[in-house]
Amino acid sequence: MNKGQDAILIILVCNAILISLLESVVPIPMPVPGVKLGLANIITIIAIAHLAFKDVLLIVFIRCLVVAVLTKGITALPFSLAGGLLSAAVMWLCYKYLVDWFSVKGVSIIGAITHNMAQLVVATIILRESVMLFYLPILLVSALVTGFITGLISESALREIDKRGIFAHVA
């Protein structure tokens, strides 16, 4: 690992948490309450584009842990981890191996869909109530909207980061 690699991971985790605070000022109409834009996903996409897979997972893991400890409570951790890690893995696969099929916006939408599905499946398993799965269509529609918006911002962010060569020194 390069000198300063730990710092990059820490900074990206902090950025993901801080950027997600911007959701409170972005007036995006959502079909149901409680659906979040998922701006933290921008950092996951940036990490996927520039860092190794294990670093991406570590960033998501630490972010979920810190957010669970600081805001939602540790019991929310299984949801955050299931959604975060699974969506990061699926986005990584799409970004690295299905590049001809998916743009950054497409990767982001796939990530949002995976995230929502994973969280709902975990809630269904914990509560042992399959009736919750009827909520899935609403979450999928929301994921299309939120994933597209996050993807739009991520695309622009990646373009700017590449132009400025910010990660050029990271092997």
Place this chain on the structure above:
Amino acid sequence: MERHAGLLTRPKVEMDAGLKGLVALILAIAASRSSNGWELLSFALYLLIITILLRNDLGFIKRNLASFGLVFVLPYSLGLLLSLLATRFFPGAVYTPPISVEVTFFKMAKLFFIWYIGSLYFFTTPFPEIAMVLNRLLSPLNSIGVPVTKHLNMVNFTVDQLAQSIDRFQADTMEAARNLFKDHDCSIKTRLGALADLVVGFIVDSLQTREQVQDEFEQSAIPSGRYQMRILKNDVVALFSLIIFLGVFCSAARVELLFSIL
């Protein structure tokens, strides 16, 4: 995020982090095993008393109810509504699982208590102390190649970094984003483009502090294996109250049994 402030200050009642964790674990197990209304009621009362003693902030209960509602109650309610609509409009075409609102209520109440106990523990215990307990418990993993100490140190350091940078972020970036969305003349695409510029600017600026952050991180190690359980007066009171509660909890099961016989 305003709740971070509470986490980073000293708790109202100081207790040993390990012992408090053990009490929380016993309570969570008891919550998962509760099976009737009396037990749930005794749980609710005990948790209310603990909350007042540890935090003296009833808003904490409201915030937890809201978070829990968003994660469990809302998806369940909407799922239930959609399943009823599906049964109503497409009878026989859609499989709807058997629904028992009473059983689900009990499950949700138990789950909420477990959720709440975890939340209360983490909100009333300084994270460095939790990290020391976890480091002590998980340190054997270090020897098999899982760098638990390093990752716990990263989490601990991230919490510190967030505390340092949140005020500046709210004053600069969030204020700029707020102004961006105040302007009603621009299209949503333009605004999202401007938001992307803002986000990129923030990321670029923060990554420029990489070397400084690395140096600070290397100097901020969790004291490895330093956790030693120290039992204070508060710990004795907590253990004593837990024993009384568990006695009441077991009695509640008998009261329910008595009522069912009568």
